Amino acid sequence: MGMNGAAKLALANVRKEFVVPRTNEQVVAVEDVSLAVEAGEFLVIVGPSGCGKSTILNLLAGLEMPSGGRVEMDGRAIEGPAAERGMVFQDYALFPWKTVFENVEFGLRYGPRRSTVGAGERRERVRQYIELVNLQGSAQKYPHELSGGMRQRCAIARLLANEPEVLLMDEPFAALDAQTRIILQEELLRIWGEVRPQSKRKTVVFITHSIDEAVFLADRVVVMSSHPGRFIRTFEVDLARPRNETVRSDARFSALSQEIWSLIRDEVYRAAMTGDGGQG
Amino acid sequence: MTARLPLRGLFLPVLLIALWQVWGFGLPEKSRAPLPLEVVEAAARLIGSGDLPNAVLMSLGRVATGFLLAGSLALVLGLLMGYIRTVERNLDPIIESFRPVAPIALLPLAILWFGTGTPAAVFVVAYAAFFPMIINTIHGVKTAERRLVQAAQTLGLSRWRILQAVILPAALPAIFVGARLSMGSAWMSIVAAELAVGSKGGGGGTGGIGEMMFVFYAYYIELNSIVVCMITVGLVALAIDHGLRRLQRWMLPWA
Numbered sequence: 009m010g011m012n013g014a015a016k017l018a019l020a021n022v023r024k025e026f027v028v029p030r031t032n033e034q035v036v037a038v039e040d041v042s043l044a045v046e047a048g049e050f051l052v053i054v055g056p057s058g059c060g061k062s063t064i065l066n067l068l069a070g071l072e073m074p075s076g077g078r079v080e081m082d083g084r085a086i087e088g089p090a091a092e093r094g095m096v097f098q099d100y101a102l103f104p105w106k107t108v109f110e111n112v113e114f115g116l117r118y119g120p121r122r123s124t125v126g127a128g129e130r131r132e133r134v135r136q137y138i139e140l141v142n143l144q145g146s147a148q149k150y151p152h153e154l155s156g157g158m159r160q161r162c163a164i165a166r167l168l169a170n171e172p173e174v175l176l177m178d179e180p181f182a183a184l185d186a187q188t189r190i191i192l193q194e195e196l197l198r199i200w201g202e203v204r205p206q207s208k209r210k211t212v213v214f215i216t217h218s219i220d221e222a223v224f225l226a227d228r229v230v231v232m233s234s235h236p237g238r239f240i241r242t243f244e245v246d247l248a249r250p251r252n253e254t255v256r257s258d259a260r261f262s263a264l265s266q267e268i269w270s271l272i273r274d275e276v277y278r279a280a281m282t283g284d285g286g287q288g
Numbered sequence: 289m290t291a292r293l294p295l296r297g298l299f300l301p302v303l304l305i306a307l308w309q310v311w312g313f314g315l316p317e318k319s320r321a322p323l324p325l326e327v328v329e330a331a332a333r334l335i336g337s338g339d340l341p342n343a344v345l346m347s348l349g350r351v352a353t354g355f356l357l358a359g360s361l362a363l364v365l366g367l368l369m370g371y372i373r374t375v376e377r378n379l380d381p382i383i384e385s386f387r388p389v390a391p392i393a394l395l396p397l398a399i400l401w402f403g404t405g406t407p408a409a410v411f412v413v414a415y416a417a418f419f420p421m422i423i424n425t426i427h428g429v430k431t432a433e434r435r436l437v438q439a440a441q442t443l444g445l446s447r448w449r450i451l452q453a454v455i456l457p458a459a460l461p462a463i464f465v466g467a468r469l470s471m472g473s474a475w476m477s478i479v480a481a482e483l484a485v486g487s488k489g490g491g492g493g494t495g496g497i498g499e500m501m502f503v504f505y506a507y508y509i510e511l512n513s514i515v516v517c518m519i520t521v522g523l524v525a526l527a528i529d530h531g532l533r534r535l536q537r538w539m540l541p542w543a
Contacts (some may be wrong), residue, residue: 069442091444101439104542105457115443118453150542170443 014083015044016070016211017174022077024063037063039236041077045213048206052226054268056276060237061215068213069095081174091119094172094173100159100180103127107149110160112137115170137165140199157188164199175200177214181221192253193224202250219268222287223261224251231271234279241271305519322511330512331519337502340516347482347496350406351474354413359470362421362461369422370429370459371451383422391416391477395484409478409496412476416477417470424466428459461543464536468529475525497521 022039037060045051053061066072067079070089081093094115102111113134116125125133136146141161149190151159160180167175181189201209215223222229229243243264247255255261305324312323334340370378391412402408432455440454482498495503501517504510536543 050489053369056411069438073440089441089444091442093442095439095442097435099435101433101435103436103439103454103457105460105540110461114440114453115445118440118449119444120446152542166443287340 014081015080016047016049017045017213018078018080018083019043019064019067020078020080021209022064022067022074024060024067024072024081025075036236038067039238041232041237041239043239046206047211048209048224050200050209050212050227051230051255052216052222052228053230053232054219054222054272055232055237056234056272056279057217058279059234060230060274061177061232063237065095065176065213065215068174069093069176069282071095082188090113091121091170092172093174093176094167094170095176095178096160096163096167098178098182100151100156100163102159102163102166102265104151107148107150108138108143108154109134109166111151111162112165112169119170121170121258134169137169140168141165141195155188156184157192159191160184161195164196173210175210175212175214177212179215179217182216182218189221190253193221193235195250197225197249219265219272222268223247223264224255229264229268231268233272233275243268289420301327320509320511322515326512327435327515327519331512331516334513334516338496340520343495343497343500344520347475347478347498348524350409350496351413351471351478353416354410355465355471355474357410358416358418358474359421362418362466363425366422366425366463366466367429367451367456368458370426371455376426383419387419391473392480392484395481398481399485407483408485413474413478415491417474420469420473421463421466424462424469425459428466429455429460431462432458460540461536464532464540468532471528471532472525475521475528479521497524 019041022038022041025037026035026037027033028035041064053064055061063072067074068081068086070086070093086093107115107203113130116122116130116133135147137145138144141164143158143161145164146154146158152169154162155172163180181192184192200212204278214222214225226245229245230239230242231243233240245264247258247260294429309324312321317323331340349469365379369379394412394415395408398408398411402411436458437450440450445453450502478496479498482496483502485502497517497520501514504513504517
């Protein structure tokens with residue numbers, strides 16, 4: 009799929025099974041999934057809840073190991089979590105005993121670069137990223153003193169300050185109200201560096217169940233179905249960048265959204281009526 | 289309303305103490321019943337002479353020593369047991385088989401090994417302080433949020449850094465619960481240990497509060513002073529717990 013051969017991230021015929029602890033039942037979360045993510049690409053995986061999209065992200069992060077197939081970065085197998093693949097979680101996962109400043113500083117202070125980045129440079133970089141996400145007034149606050157949107161900004165700054173090559177985002181805006189969500193989507197594109205050429209951008213894999221969000225953010229949308237989780241179709245999003253609010257009223261935007269919705273509608277209905285699904 | 293509650297709560301105790309005192313006026317001289325006014329007198333005497341403060345300080349010193357020795361060992365072992373499955377598998381049976389043995393039951397052993405002085409008391413205190421601390425530390429490590437560990441992993445932290453920078457702070461609230469229970473149990477067992485050891489030196493300058501009680505009970509049959517000691521034991525326990533809670537609020541402002 010990659011235009012210039014080598015993919016940044018690759019999944020090849022990946023399968024992931026779980027054993028349900030209480031019943032010892034085998035569940036296939038993801039079956040025969042293949043995907044190549046280009047360097048600098050913003051890829052969004054969208055699907056109904058319970059389709060295994062979070063599993064894909066955990067595999068890419070190295071938090072889980074595949075039961076079959078290969079998961080690679082730059083052509084090398086991913087064998088565990090590493091600083092080069094940073095992650096943002098739906099529930100923020102900020103360290104509650106650390107202030108905003110200390111949270112953003114966390115990776116540089118305790119991670120693999122702690123000996124190469126000096127204290128002065130570290131503070132400067134942290135200040136820079138706090139400004140980038142507009143939290144400069146709250147640097148000394150604790151996470152519990154922040155709104156949900158501010159917490160997620162803080163988590164994004166923590167991720168970026170660690171300067172990973174790949175950003176993995178697991179439904180980062182799902183817990184936020186609709187207005188905050190829209191604002192943070194635009195913010196994310198700005199922070200990601202929409203105006204820069206693709207070679208200067210970070211590679212992003214973003215998970216969501218919101219089709220609007222997927223189309224607004226993505227270069228490419230991959231649609232998943234559940235039981236077991238599979239990729240059913242890929243859409244190139246040929247909307248011009250930088251994108252802003254007006255894109256949402258673009259005819260191409262609604263056409264794409266409609267098309268994706270018609271693909272997953274049946275499954276979403278089934279899940280909603282039977283209470284099926286659950287884990288993201 | 290909330291401000292008046294404590295005062296109202298005092299009404300019945302004060303009434304009972306007054307009744308007790310009135311009843312006491314009717315008792316013959318040399319009776320063995322301690323009486324409120326005489327307890328107050330005894331308290332003034334014991335505090336004035338410095339005997340009571342010295343005894344409390346002596347006992348507190350022993351408790352602090354035993355608590356620090358046992359607490360730091362329990363903290364390290366608890367962190368490792370909660371974090372590394374193999375360590376837990378090997379140590380858990382040992383710890384669980386000692387845990388039901390009451391600290392005071394170790395006293396004969398402690399006296400044979402260390403004599404009747406401070407080392408024996410410290411040994412019993414350390415034993416009593418060890419278990420609440422290690423059990424709560426293990427619990428704290430195991431209930432540390434998995435998400436926070438994952439966040440640290442994706443920031444590139446090594447397993448040992450995660451123990452230091454994520455697991456330990458996440459477990460601190462539980463560790464504080466352990467420390468408070470541990471201190472409570474240490475203080476109770478110091479009094480019991482000192483009582484059982486008795487006092488060769490005759491209370492006073494060198495003994496702890498338990499030894500002081502022993503002297504009043506065995507040598508002088510001084511009930512009012514014994515009651516003063518009992519009240520002191522309770523107040524000191526309250527003060528320790530209050531102090532630890534304040535320390536927790538100060539150290540863990542987020543919790």
